[in-house]
Amino acid sequence: MGYHIVRYLQKEKEKRKLPFKYLFKRTLILLSPFKYSLILLLVLSIVGICLNLVIPYIIKLFVDAIVIGDINSLVNLAIIFIVVATVGLAVNYTRSYLVPLIGQKLMLNLRNSLYRHVLTIKLDYFSRIPTGKIVARIMNDVDSIGEILASGAIDVLSDFIFIAGAMFIMFSLSVELALIVTITVLIVVIIAYIWGERAREVYRKVRESVAEVTSKIEQDVSGALLLHTFIHRRADSVMEFQRLSKKTLTSSISAAKIVGSMGPLIRLIEALCYILILWYGSHLVGVEKITIGTLSAFYGYVGMLFRPLIMLTIFYGSFQSALASLERIFDLLDTEVEARRGDRRIKVRGSIVFEDVTFGYDPDNPVLKSLSFKINSGEVVAIVGPTGSGKTTIVNLILRLYEPQKGRILIDGIDLREIELRCLREQIGLIPQEPVLFSGTVMDNLRIAIPHMSIGEIKERLRKLGLEEFLLKLPQGYDTRVVEGGKNLSVGQRQIISIARALLTDPSILILDEALSSIDPISEFMIQEVLKRSLQNRTCIVIAHRLSTLRLADRILVVVDGRVVEEGPHEELIKKRGVYSRLYETHFALARAQ
Structure with a gap:
């Protein structure tokens, strides 16, 4: 029980945006592959409840039979008790096997679905959402709902049935003793709720301090080179880490005190309930309102009643947290995937045409503005321009990682959106800068x-x-x-x-995005010889700053502010003394001198 309490308290109170009815319907779809296993689990739980409810009553009959000396009844009750205990053992074993099995299979299916979906999401999603959050959805959120969906709801239903059944039997045996138990139950529920609110606040501080420590570790590991360079900074970093660790320790000790106090407090209330039942029950036995067996049964029911009470009290918070996790998971699953329309399978020859293409990662701030140009099949074309002019964006659109807001892109005279995505990308080779x-x-x-x-x-x-x-x-x-x-x-x-x-x-189309910028001059020369042979009869787009790489090109496109402002061979553009010539003087003069 302690494990579940800590798990519950470590959850944030989170507000949901989606209605419960919507989440419930989608959750049923999520659970549909396991419906027969869940039905079996529910049946086993109900059978287990019935067996648990029967045991204290059998003890009642057993004690009463001892008091009156009914040997035959004792033998029969002993046999019944052994049968009930054996069946209960089998039921509990099967149930304890099914719960983690269903939970793990559910998490496996959901995690696989999320992973497959993430690989197809449009790229702009990854520029908006931190990687850590996506990982948290696939790992942490799936973990948090696995147990709740697999057994939590059934456990709650089972606990309600057990409490209702136990209270019904106790009231049928003795109204006075049942009222004592009812008052005790209400006290436990109120205390558990108040305690839970306090504990959640303490664990919130624990989470915050742990997050600070984690952030510190990530920062220092990422900046390891700097810490090795500035030795004095290393000592400061160690002191800061120790301070944060001490803060985490203090918060954790406070949380442990609160969590540790709950168990003894509940046991104290339980003990007081036992004392009251034994004290008042003895009086009722003395006046012959109940039998000793009935008093024994009450003792057994009270012992079995407290755990489901606590679990029901803490389940609400866990349930709310699970719903919040479900909402985040469904939000990820509903994220728009990259466009897959287009079913034409073609053998790409390599002609590329941009017709008045406008595109922006933010639609209100276009990177490319009515961009038009043509690359012939088998032609080697270099694209140059200042940083942020849209060179890499052109590559992204050719690969159909994004789609233009206006205009169209043609491959061999066919609209890019009509070509099957896999067919297109299998015939394009990309060599990125990183x-x-x-x-x-x-x-x-x-x-x-x-x-x-x-x-x-x-x-x-x-x-x-x-x-x-x-x-x-x-x-x-x-x-x-x-x-x-x-x-x-x-x-x-x-x-x-x-x-x-x-x-x-x-590939029919080869794209080099600053592909040779990090290679030493000797290796660059040798690879360029390889590329010269490899570029024959294939379209190639080169994004580069090195003069040696640009000289591979038959033609150069100069892109500034999302538009082609100049085009032609290197020598011709140099003679124009325009934008390309100025870029050359700025970026290539040093390389030429070397």
């Missing part, structure tokens, strides 16, 4: 692009592309371990893996 690598080996990261291809085929294709020699220079070659994000590799090594992964798919 390569994304996952935990595993280098080969694992390469196979993400072509999971159907064997390791031998991958190596052969990389050999033909001229990239194998770069990968074999890694510490263990293809078997080199990659930690999360590729932090154990240099930026250049990560980028080479990213380039190899993109070229393995043999």
Whole structure:
């Protein structure tokens, strides 16, 4: 019981926006795959309640039989008691097995559904919602509702039935003793409610102090380089951490005192109830209003009554918290996914046309403004411009990560929105400025692009592309371990893996978004030779600042403030002495001097 109390108190009181009726209907849909298991669980709970209610009454009959010396009844009652106890044991075992089983399966299904959904959500959602909150929905919120949905509601119903049944039997046995129990029950409920309000406030302070400690750890781990550089700051950081930890300890001790006081207080009230029942019950036995067996039965019912009382008292807060978690989960599940309309499967040749395209991540603040240009199939086009001019946004729209608010984008003369999304992206290779690598080996990261291809085929294709020699220079070659994000590799090594992964798919359109900006000049020259061979008969879009990379391009588009202001070959644009020439002088003069 203590575990459930602490879990309950650690929950925030949260206000819900969605009506209970709506949440209830969606929860039923969520539980529908487990309806037969839940029905079985309910039946077992009711059977268990009936058996628990019978036991004190059997004890009553047993004691009365002893008093009058009825040996035959004693034997029969002993057999009945053994049968009831055995069946009760089997029921409780089955129930204790089903509850975590249903709960874990429910959490597994829900967590998988959320994860699959998150992978399809429109990208603007991730720019609005912190990653930590999304992780909390998938992990913490699912955990918080698992037990409540699997057994909480059934437990509450069972507790209500048990309390009602126990009170009915007690009133049928003795109204006077039942009234004593009723008054005690009301006192327990009132005390538990007041205690719960106080404890929740203390645990709120505990959560706040724990959050401060967590934030401090995250901040210092992220800034480890700075702490190593400024030694004096490290000492200050340690002192600050100790202060926050001491604050957490103080709050936790206060909370522990309150939680620790609840158990003894309830046991004290329970003991007083026993004393009153025994004292007044003895009087009733003396005047022959009840039997000793009836008094024994009351003693048994009181002992069984207190736990469900406490659980019902604390369930309300847990239930409200679970509803808040459900609301957040449903809110995530209802988040708009990326557009999937379009069912045309085509072999992309690589012609790209932007027709008066307007787009903004914030619709009221467009990044691209009536942008129009054409890239021919097999053409290598570089896009340059100042920071924030919309270069990467153009790439995002071609990949259909976002859709324009106005205008349209054509691939080989077909509106991008008519092409099946998977078909489109399978034929576009992206090499981003910040390569994304996952935990595993280098080969694992390469196979993400072509999971159907064997390791031998991958190596052969990389050999033909001229990239194998770069990968074999890694510490263990293809078997080199990659930690999360590729932090154990240099930026250049990560980028080479990213380039190899993109070229393995043999894309019709290749996009290089500052792909060579972090590679040393010698490796850059060698990779450019690889790219020159790889770019034959394929459309390529290059976003770059390095002059050497731009010279791969047949044509350069200069984008300023969401519009193409100049276009043409490098030499021609230099002669114009316009925007490109000024960008060149600003960004490329140092590279030229080097």
